[in-house]
Amino acid sequence: MSDTIAISKAVKIYGSGAGQHVALNGVDVTIERGQFVSIIGPSGCGKSTLLRLIAGLEQADDGDVSVFGVTPERACAAKMIGLVPQTPALLPWLDVLKNVSLPAKVNPGADRRRQKIGGHVAKAAPDMRDLLQKAGLGDAVHKLPAQLSGGMQQRTAIVRAFGVQPDVLLMDEPFSALDEFTRESIQGQLLDIWDQMNTTVVFVTHSVTEAVRLSDKVLVMSSGPGRVTASVDITLPRPRSEAMLKTPEFHHFEDTIRDHLQAAWRENPVSNPASSAA
Numbered sequence: 001m002s003d004t005i006a007i008s009k010a011v012k013i014y015g016s017g018a019g020q021h022v023a024l025n026g027v028d029v030t031i032e033r034g035q036f037v038s039i040i041g042p043s044g045c046g047k048s049t050l051l052r053l054i055a056g057l058e059q060a061d062d063g064d065v066s067v068f069g070v071t072p073e074r075a076c077a078a079k080m081i082g083l084v085p086q087t088p089a090l091l092p093w094l095d096v097l098k099n100v101s102l103p104a105k106v107n108p109g110a111d112r113r114r115q116k117i118g119g120h121v122a123k124a125a126p127d128m129r130d131l132l133q134k135a136g137l138g139d140a141v142h143k144l145p146a147q148l149s150g151g152m153q154q155r156t157a158i159v160r161a162f163g164v165q166p167d168v169l170l171m172d173e174p175f176s177a178l179d180e181f182t183r184e185s186i187q188g189q190l191l192d193i194w195d196q197m198n199t200t201v202v203f204v205t206h207s208v209t210e211a212v213r214l215s216d217k218v219l220v221m222s223s224g225p226g227r228v229t230a231s232v233d234i235t236l237p238r239p240r241s242e243a244m245l246k247t248p249e250f251h252h253f254e255d256t257i258r259d260h261l262q263a264a265w266r267e268n269p270v271s272n273p274a275s276s277a278a
């Protein structure tokens with residue numbers, strides 16, 4: 001079984017005729033098992049589309065996408081892929097502990113299906129209370145979603161996604177609705193859980209700082225049509241505390257990624273009407 005997520009010459013076209021839009025053209029990406037990889041780029045460059053191809057929610061019109069040696073559709077059917085959307089989507093009538101415990105209960109056959117196609121099979125189910133504690137939700141296990149702040153709801157959704165121990169977790173701007181300080185604190189908690197679970201994470205963000213703090217590798221995308229224009233290895237040591245955000249080494253990586261984003265902008269000033277990358 002392959003230990004990479006491999007995307008080769010991927011093309012995705014929406015619509016047809018005059019309304020045709022080439023969302024991705026010739027995208028090549030390799031992600032090693034266990035890596036934390038972020039995707040950054042201007043609005044509309046195809047970040048979510050790329051995530052949806054990996055998730056098997058959409059199919060490439062050309063090229064290949066494989067998730068640890070199998071098609072995304074097979075990986076998805078075998079519960080190898082988890083998704084954390086922009087909004088948490090918790091069940092309002094279940095408390096935090098029941099919300100995060102539910103997926104494992106409703107998918108009792110997931111391990112068997114994963115084993116069949118050679119996916120990673122967890123030795124033991126993770127202790128959800130321990131994960132909630134790590135996410136700073138130790139005092140909220142019996143609260144209902146309506147009693148939680150937005151940040152707490154998003155942390156609950158993250159614990160729920162890690163709890164089923166997917167081979168790869170796809171996260172589409174999960175912190176976009178949070179204020180900066182909540183965001184920085186949740187980043188630390190996410191890294192703690194990722195470190196414990198050793199899950200491969202593909203993370204879409206508009207924040208350069210967030211991408212540098214979290215990632216082993218940052219993929220910079222450009223639009224017109226969507227493609228990957230740079231891949232930057234973030235060689236900063238881990239663990240990455242909030243204090244590291246102020247160091248010259250950290251700023252060096254932020255500057256490198258901003259330079260790549262600006263270069264992509266200069267190549268496509270018309271296709272990039274508004275870069276929201278900060």
Ligand SMILES: Nc1ncnc2c1ncn2[C@@H]1O[C@H](COP(=O)(O)OP(=O)(O)OP(=O)(O)O)[C@@H](O)[C@H]1O
Nearest residue numbers: 014015021023041042043044045046047048049050
């Ligand atoms: N179902 C669809 N039908 C038609 N066009 C689509 C569809 N989904 C996405 N697109 C177009 O494909 C392009 C890429 O969209 P995508 O959502 O992947 O971009 P993005 O980089 O994630 O954007 P944002 O940062 O704003 O979330 C955009 O121009 C978008 O309008």
